[in-house]
Amino acid sequence: MDEVLFFKPVFKEKIWGGKKLTSFGYDLPAGDIGECWAISGHSHGTTEVENGTFAGQTLASLWQTNQELFGHSKLERFPLLVKILDAEASLSVQVHPDDVYAKEHANDLGKTECWYVIDADPGSYLIFGHHAQTRAEFEKMVAAGDWDNLLNKVPVKKGDFFFVPSGTVHALTKGVMVLETQQSSDTTYRLYDFDRVDQKTGQKRELHLEDSFNVTTIPAKTVQQEPSVLKIGDSVLTTLVSDPISKYFNVYHYDIHGTVQFAKEYPYTLVSVLDGEGTLTVGGQSYSLIKGQHFMLTNEADEWTMTGNLECIASTAH
Template identity: 70%
Template sequence: MAQKNDVLFLKPVFKEKIWGGQKLAQFGYQLPADDIGECWAISGHPHGTNVIKNGTHAGETLAQIWQTDRSLFGNYPGERFPLLTKILDAEASLSVQVHPDDAYAKVNAHDLGKTECWYIIDADPGAYLIFGHHAQTKAEFEAMVKAGQWDQLLRKQPVKTGDFVYVPSGTVHALNKGIMALETQQSSDTTYRLYDYDRVDAKTGQKRALHLNDAFNVTQIPFAPVAANTTETTRGASKLITLVSAPVSKYFNVYHWQIKDTVNFEKHYPFTLVSVLHGTGTLTVGGQTYQLKTGQHFLLTAEASSWQLSGNLDCIASVPGKLN
């Protein structure tokens, strides 16, 4: 029987970070170091692209087949696979940072912009994000940054397990200590740091670079949070939650699938990214059935006209935005 490419299972890429730890091991991963902060779960970015584990493209990378077999993605346009799914373990707080939009990133970083969002997988009691700021003008913002008035400037937002936060480009933000999140984002690795707690990287003996001028140029002032407008439907005992979609986000739709029995899906986008956060079950697509478990990541290609999920599964899924 010929191998099919209706579903591609992907090998994660792990990133050491000054703020990382070992919690990602709970997904069944063999972590390559003690300070793993990021699992790049579904990525075609040149800084970390996944190897395909099955089908005719086994052993190739997602970035490679984006260039050589675009029909698998419904001929979706773009030089790069458009989305990036990560799982992040904030053993310590991430730097306070901001990301550019597409126009600024293209000129200044030769990258895509970075709008992102977080599904909070786990949060310690009392955990909070840095999300936005209190400055009303650019002059006030710059003055407070240069004076180190972080307590007065930065907006803190408490979070708990199961929360969802939409983070458009231009938003000052940081995941803080004690949070694990699944991040869905544009396929970009451009970050402008405002503040890094004056900490020293033990591996280099140096403080990490800040990018104040770029951050000043791209930060939204004054801050105006964007509501995700989450909606929920039920299929028997299962819940299908739309966390964010158009018109709020033009780059991606993100879903939380809480599968408790069997749910049938029909394709309505060129391709779908899926991460299994918890549980076990099966995926049936193209006449084949695959066993699923915690920590797996896969991509349903344009060849998958429909599929079925069964079992007890907690998944985050995403699709690229519809183009005008």
């Protein structure tokens, strides 16, 4: 049985991307790389298994053919998408739809997401929410380009965490790198793009004002969950967000120093190694862990241990 699946990331060139993802040991393609799709079953970039029986197969295909790995889910597609985003420049100010709107208008899932801040330059901030109280006020401020008064800016530093439900106006800005856990969706509505021109096309990127107006939560709501902490020896396991707040995923931060034993609570667990090195042991098989790896503990794994000095983000589907 294949209890652990390691994945080969897919890289995406972005107008706002850079080269900082090389810090994870990745051999990046040419261009400004903004996104590492680390664990994905989405058709716009599904990741391949690197090891074992299923080497070379995509996560999307395994979801269709080997449901024993996932606990025999009834969902049509793998529900989560894990990314690392490197904002060498600011992303567009954007908003994502919920499931109902996305299905009707984009034949996609909605997009609720969350960010763990891996790194942030001094003075960095996020755009997170807005100050309009009614849709009419929101549309008026957008039309006037009154971004300073409309948009809510939040200072950010390494280790911060933000839950970003659908309907939230948001943007990563210059100098911020995050690990993003989200619904498996690629539907984004741009509200504002700083009037910049794509050097490849010579044109400004498309905005989606009507869709943005339709899906934005007004007034803004910024519901965050108080993290819960479990200490095991010198290790700290933190639950960053879970149901009922998120509705779609549970996300955890592992700060491991020594050995920590885990037992299966959900059919599968996704893990990204953000820093350090160590060993994963499952069913008598050991795997070396280093910064930049992404893997899934399948439904075949009932227990596992992680040993070493490791910083990881883990997630499970609700």
